[in-house]
Amino acid sequence: MYKRNGAQTVFFDESPYIRAFGSTAGSKEAEGPYGRFFDATTSDVYWGESSWEKAENKFVKEAIKTALKKARLAPEDIDYIFAGDLLNQCTGTSYGLRDFYIPYVGLFGACSTMGLSMKMAAMMIDGGFAEKCCAVTSSHFCSAERQFRFPLEYGGQRPPSAQWTVTGSACVILDKHEGSVRVEAATTGKIIDKNIKDANNMGAAMAPAAVDTLLAHFRDTGRKPSYYDAIFTGDLGRVGKSIVVDLMAREGYDMEIGYFDCGDLIFSESQDVHAGGSGCACSGLMLCAHILPKMQEKELKRVLFMPTGALMSPTAVQQGESIPGVAHALSLYIE
Numbered sequence: 001m002y003k004r005n006g007a008q009t010v011f012f013d014e015s016p017y018i019r020a021f022g023s024t025a026g027s028k029e030a031e032g033p034y035g036r037f038f039d040a041t042t043s044d045v046y047w048g049e050s051s052w053e054k055a056e057n058k059f060v061k062e063a064i065k066t067a068l069k070k071a072r073l074a075p076e077d078i079d080y081i082f083a084g085d086l087l088n089q090c091t092g093t094s095y096g097l098r099d100f101y102i103p104y105v106g107l108f109g110a111c112s113t114m115g116l117s118m119k120m121a122a123m124m125i126d127g128g129f130a131e132k133c134c135a136v137t138s139s140h141f142c143s144a145e146r147q148f149r150f151p152l153e154y155g156g157q158r159p160p161s162a163q164w165t166v167t168g169s170a171c172v173i174l175d176k177h178e179g180s181v182r183v184e185a186a187t188t189g190k191i192i193d194k195n196i197k198d199a200n201n202m203g204a205a206m207a208p209a210a211v212d213t214l215l216a217h218f219r220d221t222g223r224k225p226s227y228y229d230a231i232f233t234g235d236l237g238r239v240g241k242s243i244v245v246d247l248m249a250r251e252g253y254d255m256e257i258g259y260f261d262c263g264d265l266i267f268s269e270s271q272d273v274h275a276g277g278s279g280c281a282c283s284g285l286m287l288c289a290h291i292l293p294k295m296q297e298k299e300l301k302r303v304l305f306m307p308t309g310a311l312m313s314p315t316a317v318q319q320g321e322s323i324p325g326v327a328h329a330l331s332l333y334i335e
Contacts, residue, residue, distance in 0.1 A: 003126075006220025008213075012126040017179025017330075018172055020073075022066030024059045025281070025289040026141070026167030032267045037289035038168070039066045045142055045167065052142040052164060053091055059169035059281075060085075060096030067134070067171040077098045078173070079130035082117040084108050084282055085138045086165075090282075092138045102134070111206075111235050112189070113137040114170060114284040114310030115328035119172045119186040120228045121331075130177040132176045138169035139279030147163065162200040163237045164273035170284025171332065172292075180334055181295045187220065187329040189213040195249075195322045202278050202323075203263075205241025206308040209325030210236060213249045217329050218253070225253055229300045232291060234283035234327070235263035236306030237276030262286035262307075276285060283307040295334045301331040 003010045023038045040062055046054045060083075068075065084107035086091035097104060109116035117135035123131045141164060174179070174183065192209040210233050217226060222309040225231060236244060241261040246253045262272035263276035287305060294300045306329040317323065 002256050005185070006218040009185055009220035010123070011185045012122060013214065014126060014176070015182040015184050016122045016125040016174045016176060016206065017210055018181040018183065018292060019175035019179040020067045021172045021288040021292055022063045022070060023285050024062045024066070024169050025285055028141070028164070028271065029166060029168055029266065034266060034286070034289045037293065038285065044121065045096045052140050052276055053087065056085070056092035056138050056140040056143055057096035057169070059140070060092055060136060061099070063101065063169035063171040064134060064136060067173050071173050073132065075102050077110050078102045078132050078134050080105055080124055080259065081120070081134040081136060082107055083134070083136035084113040084117065086110060087143055092093050093136065096138065101267065102221070108324060109328065110309030110311050111278060111280050112307040112328050113280045114287060115234070115305065116305035118172055118174065118183065118330055119328055122183040122186060124226050125174055125176050134171055135174065136169065136171045137280040139165055139167065139281040141167045143166040151332070155223070159181060162194065162274045163202055163235065163276050163278035164267065165279035166266060166277045166282040167286060168281040168285050169327045170281060170288045172288070181292055181332055182334065183330055184333050185221070185331040187213055187217040189327040189329070190269040191324045192323050193324040197317070197320065197322050199317050199323070201239065202310050203237045203275055204243060205323040206325040206327070207236055207243035207312045209251035210240070210244050210306060210308050212328040214248065215251060217304070225258060228302045228304045230259065231259045231284065231304040232283070233261045233305065234309070235278040236261045236308055237263040237278065239275045262265065265290070266297050295332065297335060301334055305330045306334055
């Protein structure tokens, strides 16, 4: 049966379930408004390890262990694991997963990876190639800053448009048979580049991609924003969120009510993170600590979850290249 609906959206015949999820977060995230909802937090950016990268590996491991424990599953019960992060060669993922011995599909979608990994896992299950899959992502403020911007020791001043890379990891287990929240459909985003070159303005770089995917989703499904109880973009922060609202209004869509951004939510204004949060873990942590629990409680029954990513390379940016963006949308529901 042909499952494609329109140009970019697929609907699943047997919508996979979200069986369990786990989250680990750093100290700044723990101090934020959702800190008490994370499964595990640490006050040490190294989490007892010798480097930030090894700490990120540990965040990944603990998030997966937590999700497996909640699902009452062992690693050998998982058919595939779809995962990625921000670091070169997906260092946080590859080293974090090496002890699990689960068939591995590595992904790079930058900060959109939570949506990308869940979408690919859902496709694998609906296609009959698997019954249980993990979708995982992570990021770490210190390792990301060092790779994409400046060494922390540099102490450079951050502009108001800058965002704070979230430290943590999220794991979601999708299951063919068991769970509560279901993945109904997925809209795959296109690479959108509006010639933004400022690595300290991720919101502006990613917002056009978010708008493009939203318009594609509404066009493919015939739905309007009001169809969903809530729409969550990934990590646009306050700057990017405002751009989305403005651009969608030009297209005739009112996003003033029921639209939220994970980067705008995860930290409080008193935490001095400027435009908000970013990083792969931003949307992942908000999904596990806020969105899915609200759906399980049936406070939200229909949600459009759309992580956003800036597909930037440090080398390309240093050579004067612009920053391409992408966004992947998942329609989630609970009966």
